[in-house]
Amino acid sequence: EAGVAQSPRYKIIEKRQSVAFWCNPISGHATLYWYQQILGQGPKLLIQFQNNGVVDDSQLPKDRFSAERLKGVDSTLKIQPAKLEDSAVYLCASSLKFPNRGSSYNSPLHFGNGTRLTVT
Amino acid sequence: GENVEQHPSTLSVQEGDSAVIKCTYSDSASNYFPWYKQELGKRPQLIIDIRSNVGEKKDQRIAVTLNKTAKHFSLHITETQPEDSAVYFCAEGVGNEKLTFGTGTRLTIIP
Numbered sequence: 001e002a003g004v005a006q007s008p009r010y011k012i013i014e015k016r017q018s019v020a021f022w023c024n025p026i027s028g029h030a031t032l033y034w035y036q037q038i039l040g041q042g043p044k045l046l047i048q049f050q051n052n053g054v055v056d057d058s059q060l061p062k063d064r065f066s067a068e069r070l071k072g073v074d075s076t077l078k079i080q081p082a083k084l085e086d087s088a089v090y091l092c093a094s095s096l097k098f099p100n101r102g103s104s105y106n107s108p109l110h111f112g113n114g115t116r117l118t119v120t
Numbered sequence: 121g122e123n124v125e126q127h128p129s130t131l132s133v134q135e136g137d138s139a140v141i142k143c144t145y146s147d148s149a150s151n152y153f154p155w156y157k158q159e160l161g162k163r164p165q166l167i168i169d170i171r172s173n174v175g176e177k178k179d180q181r182i183a184v185t186l187n188k189t190a191k192h193f194s195l196h197i198t199e200t201q202p203e204d205s206a207v208y209f210c211a212e213g214v215g216n217e218k219l220t221f222g223t224g225t226r227l228t229i230i231p
Contacts, residue, residue: 042211043221108166
């Protein structure tokens with residue numbers, strides 16, 4: 001099966017500029033996640049979608065970050081304006097969610113290759 | 121999940137020896153514990169996972185053990201090979217919801 005697709009692969013911007021990342025999950029995966037991975041750290045969840053609805057965005061810095069998944073398939077993550085501390089790899093992941101069962105029946109997360117953002 | 125501690129942060133072992141990485145978590149509601157391997161510049165890839173209804177799971181040279189009472193789980197790699205060199209992350213959560221990742225262990229296999 002095709003994996004999670006992300007673009008661009010790399011992005012360099014100056015602080016206060018805007019940037020957007022795109023993700024296309026594995027076909028049929030209803031759940032989509034955006035993670036931020038700062039160098040030397042583990043991934044940190046920013047936002048989780050179930051189809052086109054937001055399940056959890058408690059760790060998303062909403063003053064500058066936004067995300068959408070309008071048609072329940074691909075998703076975009078935007079940062080406006082960017083700060084130096086936003087330099088990181090932004091990973092998109094997707095998983096199946098089995099209907100009518102509890103969250104313990106989610107399939108494992110499949111990650112994309114990520115977008116490496118450098119803010120100068 | 122709320123918080124997960126991972127140790128050690130770096131680990132070097134001779135090829136053929138075993139490697140053990142341990143994680144401790146705090147959320148008693150957590151019931152899903154995956155381990156991811158991340159090679160330099162690549163995506164995290166799931167290598168093994170365990171749910172709270174079992175205490176141990178094995179897949180060839182890789183095994184994971186879970187102690188729910190003590191709230192810790194460990195990754196065991198036996199007969200290590202050079203291609204096992206990577207950063208390993210543990211994670212915990214309720215199903216796949218709000219997975220919290222550890223800080224990672226850089227494993228180096230010495231030929």
